[in-house]
Amino acid sequence: MKADVKTRGEAQANGGASAVRGVAVVTGGRRGIGQAICVELASAGFDIAVVDLRDDETAQEAVKLVEEQGQRALLLQLDISQTSDYASFLDKVETGLGPVNCLINNAGIQVPERGDLLEVSEESFDRLIDVNLRGTFFLTQAVAKRMVAREGAPDNRSIVFITSANAHLVSPEKGPYCISKAGLSMASQQYALRLAEHGIGVYEIRPGLIMTDMTADVFERYSPQIESGAICAIRRWGQPQDIARGIATLVTGGMPFSTGDVYNIGGGMQIPRL
Ligand code: NAI
Numbered sequence: 001m002k003a004d005v006k007t008r009g010e011a012q013a014n015g016g017a018s019a020v021r022g023v024a025v026v027t028g029g030r031r032g033i034g035q036a037i038c039v040e041l042a043s044a045g046f047d048i049a050v051v052d053l054r055d056d057e058t059a060q061e062a063v064k065l066v067e068e069q070g071q072r073a074l075l076l077q078l079d080i081s082q083t084s085d086y087a088s089f090l091d092k093v094e095t096g097l098g099p100v101n102c103l104i105n106n107a108g109i110q111v112p113e114r115g116d117l118l119e120v121s122e123e124s125f126d127r128l129i130d131v132n133l134r135g136t137f138f139l140t141q142a143v144a145k146r147m148v149a150r151e152g153a154p155d156n157r158s159i160v161f162i163t164s165a166n167a168h169l170v171s172p173e174k175g176p177y178c179i180s181k182a183g184l185s186m187a188s189q190q191y192a193l194r195l196a197e198h199g200i201g202v203y204e205i206r207p208g209l210i211m212t213d214m215t216a217d218v219f220e221r222y223s224p225q226i227e228s229g230a231i232c233a234i235r236r237w238g239q240p241q242d243i244a245r246g247i248a249t250l251v252t253g254g255m256p257f258s259t260g261d262v263y264n265i266g267g268g269m270q271i272p273r274l
Contacts, residue, residue: 021045021156021252023097025143027080028052028107030059032212033162036240037104038062040248042069046102049093050075072097080107080135086142099150101157102251103143105136108162110214114173125176132180136161137187144191148198158201158251161188165208165266192260201259203250208266210238233268
């Protein structure tokens with residue numbers, strides 16, 4: 001089945017910017033990095049299932065932005081930690097848009113309050129793991145099973161895990177978050193190995209500091225350090241579009257000989273220094 005991997009890359013690389021890409025599911029697609037991914041993938045030719053815990057004005061805006069790119073958008077409410085909801089959710093995506101050939105595991109939560117590792121509550125730990133790791137793992141399993149069942153399907157199929165620089169960098173003040181993202185990094189590699197024979201590319205994206213609502217509470221604290229070059233080599237906050245563009249490159253076949261790889265997008269934040 002190695003030939004599948006080869007043809008996957010060749011077929012994707014031959015697609016133009018206006019190629020029909022199929023259907024992408026973007027979890028946490030309502031705002032921030034997820035919304036930017038929805039728009040970028042729509043501009044690359046995907047129809048988009050915008051999936052989120054919440055349905056509000058911001059979510060409707062995400063739908064509008066996708067439609068402005070000339071693609072179809074379907075907004076679906078789902079708590080990714082609720083595994084029993086996956087089957088009906090995926091049925092709705094398939095009925096509304098068609099079979100899924102791209103899954104972007106973007107939804108994630110941060111610790112409610114940064115604080116001492118020695119004071120982390122079981123409740124906070126469990127919620128972080130349920131959403132960021134357990135939910136993402138099992139949603140991926142559900143989507144992957146459907147992808148595998150569609151043998152003979154178009155070969156531009158991919159799964160992306162948005163982890164974090166904290167999959168590697170240790171922040172004891174947000175321990176459960178770091179642990180969930182480190183686990184997700186392993187899950188990405190597990191799925192890459194399992195799905196390669198089916199021609200499904202799996203990629204991990206590790207964002208650095210990206211300016212979104214999630215990082216609003218540390219904006220004042222980190223901005224001077226970013227500007228001085230103490231945190232990352234490129235002295236600015238990352239923008240959601242920085243992540244979205246990298247993902248679009250991967251899921252449209254820009255890296256045909258890559259799977260299970262880690263892509264750091266953080267302005268050089270991961271470079272060890274003295
Ligand atoms: P955000 O908080 O702005 O957006 C996250 C979205 O996910 C929200 O729309 C939220 O409603 C949704 N969501 C939360 N829990 C959910 C659930 N259980 N089911 C479905 N949807 C849910 O976050 P941001 O900054 O856009 O982050 C997106 C991803 O990137 C997250 O996984 C985050 O951990 C990761 N990341 C973000 C970084 C940053 O600097 N902003 C850095 C590294 C990683």
